[in-house]
Amino acid sequence: MSGAGRFAPSPSGDLHLGNLRTAVLAWLFARSTDRRFLLRVEDLDRVRPGAETRQLDDLAALGLDWDGPVVHQSQRIALYENAIARLAAQGRTYECYCTRREILEAASAPHAPAGAYPGTCRTLTDEQREQRRATGRRPATRLSALVDTFTVHDVLRGDYTGIVDDVVLRRGDGVPAYNLAVVVDDAAQGVDQVVRGDDLLGSAPRQAYLASLLDLAVPTYAHVPLALNAERKRLAKRDGAVTLADQVALGHSPAQVLSRLARSLGLARAGETVDLPLLLDRFDPATLPRTPWVFARPGR
Ligand code: GLU
Numbered sequence: 111m112s113g114a115g116r117f118a119p120s121p122s123g124d125l126h127l128g129n130l131r132t133a134v135l136a137w138l139f140a141r142s143t144d145r146r147f148l149l150r151v152e153d154l155d156r157v158r159p160g161a162e163t164r165q166l167d168d169l170a171a172l173g174l175d176w177d178g179p180v181v182h183q184s185q186r187i188a189l190y191e192n193a194i195a196r197l198a199a200q201g202r203t204y205e206c207y208c209t210r211r212e213i214l215e216a217a218s219a220p221h222a223p224a225g226a227y228p229g230t231c232r233t234l235t236d237e238q239r240e241q242r243r244a245t246g247r248r249p250a251t252r253l254s255a256l257v258d259t260f261t262v263h264d265v266l267r268g269d270y271t272g273i274v275d276d277v278v279l280r281r282g283d284g285v286p287a288y289n290l291a292v293v294v295d296d297a298a299q300g301v302d303q304v305v306r307g308d309d310l311l312g313s314a315p316r317q318a319y320l321a322s323l324l325d326l327a328v329p330t331y332a333h334v335p336l337a338l339n340a341e342r343k344r345l346a347k348r349d350g351a352v353t354l355a356d357q358v359a360l361g362h363s364p365a366q367v368l369s370r371l372a373r374s375l376g377l378a379r380a381g382e383t384v385d386l387p388l389l390l391d392r393f394d395p396a397t398l399p400r401t402p403w404v405f406a407r408p409g410r
Contacts (some may be wrong), residue, residue: 111336252276
């Protein structure tokens with residue numbers, strides 16, 4: 111087997127049906143292309159006790175399997191620091207003292223590209239930097255990007271060009287930032303196929319650019335449509351019975367939940383119960399729905 115795909119949940123709560131659907135897709139993409147399938151717990155941020163175990167149990171209950179041990183980002187800080195040091199050695203980092211509020215204000219200025227950090231701290235003089243240091247605020251470390259945009263290829267979306275700004279590499283609290291960690295991990299783990307929710311499509315150009323600066327291979331992307339609630343907003347816990355445990359409590363077996371997910375992907379017929387080997391047989395990225403899955407509770 112060459113290459114690997116992965117699923118990389120953040121253990122901040124239970125996976126909902128949209129997350130489980132993405133996990134099934136990531137597994138199908140990997141297995142149908144003879145790749146390994148890896149699980150990585152992205153626990154640099156908010157961790158809810160018990161969430162990881164429930165997430166892994168839910169994935170296994172749907173029949174997903176993965177290769178090798180589950181990797182935890184919190185155990186890999188040295189790798190991320192090493193990458194930051196390499197970028198620093200290229201002169202591609204700077205300290206940023208901006209508060210969230212300052213960034214929002216600057217980013218809403220006329221002509222600022224939407225959602226991009228405007229580079230306020232990039233051009234601080236030594237004196238200005240000393241003044242900010244003297245306030246005792248701990249700086250974030252940002253990338254000093256040489257481009258404004260970058261193009262990635264997405265299996266479902268084609269070529270996608272998006273903003274690259276001076277992304278945070280290490281947060282003010284000293285924790286490596288998601289955009290850096292994900293790039294370092296995917297490369298270190300041999301991940302060459304990234305399948306995830308299309309809410310992250312906008313981050314892919316930044317991540318691919320970072321990979322290129324670090325001389326790392328850029329993976330193939332497939333950003334899959336999200337699950338939405340009846341109001342067409344992103345599915346969330348408050349939408350009711352959206353976790354596997356909720357569904358089981360309503361009397362639906364994991365196999366029935368998998369079948370419902372498969373139906374939403376056009377891989378099963380109404381009333382049909384399917385398993386993963388059958389889905390693998392039927393899976394064809396070309397036929398996947400390109401629009402969000404609207405999950406409405408039956409009887410509503
Ligand atoms: N940990 C991220 C999330 O749960 C996914 C990151 C990724 O797939 O690149 O939203």
